[in-house]
Amino acid sequence: MDYSMISKLEKAKRYAKERDRFKIHSLEATVEGSNGPHVVKYKDGKWECDCSFFQGRGRCSHTMSLEIILEGMVDIAYEDQ
Numbered sequence: 001m002d003y004s005m006i007s008k009l010e011k012a013k014r015y016a017k018e019r020d021r022f023k024i025h026s027l028e029a030t031v032e033g034s035n036g037p038h039v040v041k042y043k044d045g046k047w048e049c050d051c052s053f054f055q056g057r058g059r060c061s062h063t064m065s066l067e068i069i070l071e072g073m074v075d076i077a078y079e080d081q
Contacts, residue, residue: 022073031062045075
């Protein structure tokens with residue numbers, strides 16, 4: 001690996017520790033739940049999950065686990081349901 005790539009890798013490691021540098025605007029992830037996989041999406045501060053609990057409540061363990069992982073990197077807009 002050349003010197004410039006080594007310095008970029010070191011910078012990347014430093015950035016990764018500074019979570020406040022990151023703001024996630026949208027994503028899609030698969031969460032392996034206890035009863036199988038669920039697709040979770042995030043866009044414009046709103047979560048969406050294909051599980052039945054989310055459909056009735058607007059939040060679920062799948063979305064909340066990603067909120068915890070991404071704390072400080074996503075804005076959350078909850079709708080009253």
